[in-house]
């Protein structure tokens with residue numbers, strides 16, 4: 001079920017917090033996309049690599065940066081988590097682990113916070129709500145590394161595949177690459193073939209309204225989104241627009257005929273922001289939590305901070321229950337004593353009355369004897 005921003009007046013006033021991770025090999029256009037999305041230089045461009053150091057494998061660095069955006073009058077506090085260095089190494093296993101580890105650490109923080117007796121008012125929820133996976137515009141099927149990473153990340157985050165630098169392919173090539181199976185294979189065919197549970201703008205024909213179904217099926221049909229990014233402005237037919245100028249013509253970032261940038265931007269920051277957050281909390285985090293806690297209960301051997309916290313909470317619950325039972329027993333004992341006291345008082349009262357009756361009867365009998 002998709003939720004719109006408009007229905008949440010309180011949040012509209014306060015604004016929304018959203019965290020977006022961007023992953024993709026170097027040169028796929030991640031940095032330019034982020035800067036185009038935020039309309040400012042949020043991420044610094046990598047300045048020309050030193051050829052003497054090019055063979056050094058630097059590994060991946062995960063860098064969150066925050067930026068405040070105004071989306072049609074709604075404040076969005078957007079955190080971008082960039083992952084430069086992904087796919088640059090011969091062995092990418094370390095990169096996979098770093099990214100999955102980062103996503104899981106944010107869940108662990110929430111789990112630990114939920115288990116605390118006293119909440120930390122300054123606690124910040126850093127869970128990642130969506131991950132844009134940048135695919136190189138090769139025109140070929142997905143690479144093994146793309147399939148492997150999307151498959152590993154999908155259980156932990158809403159993965160949305162995008163084709164970066166989409167203007168590197170001519171429109172027909174791009175169409176074939178996105179959806180239409182050709183000799184080369186295509187992105188969506190691979191995603192379906194390998195059963196990768198990406199975020200596919202879910203809808204329920206029975207439950208959702210017509211507009212939601214229509215909008216979500218349109219967005220689903222655009223997957224993977226083709227992205228053109230540019231931090232430059234060009235003049236096209238007298239209009240100043242963000243785009244890229246070529247000798248043969250121009251491509252415009254915000255023109256839906258040229259790129260899916262505008263549709264993706266509005267899905268992320270407006271129409272589907274709440275849905276992505278809800279799936280993260282209700283489904284992805286909940287699954288992680290269940291896995292983690294059942295591993296702890298089943299003695300999976302993992303005894304980290306969260307496990308200890310969960311154990312503390314369980315012990316505390318037992319102690320609270322014991323205390324409650326003790327109080328109830330005390331209350332029952334008091335009632336019992338009170339009832340016993342009342343019975344004794346009534347019995348004494350009855351005995352007194354019997355005594356008085358007997359005295360009366362004796363006096364009556366004596367009076368009758370005197371009369372006779």
Ligand SMILES: Nc1nc2c(ncn2[C@@H]2O[C@H](COP(=O)(O)OP(=O)(O)OP(=O)(O)O)[C@@H](O)[C@H]2O)c(=O)[nH]1
Nearest residue numbers: 026027028029030031032046084165166227228229
């Ligand atoms: N044609 C075209 N070029 C692009 C596009 N987006 C970025 N580029 C160019 O591609 C090159 C790499 O872009 P970046 O945004 O730095 O790519 P990146 O994925 O962040 O790469 P690293 O910074 O090396 O991790 C730059 O020269 C950009 O100007 C695009 O949509 N179309």
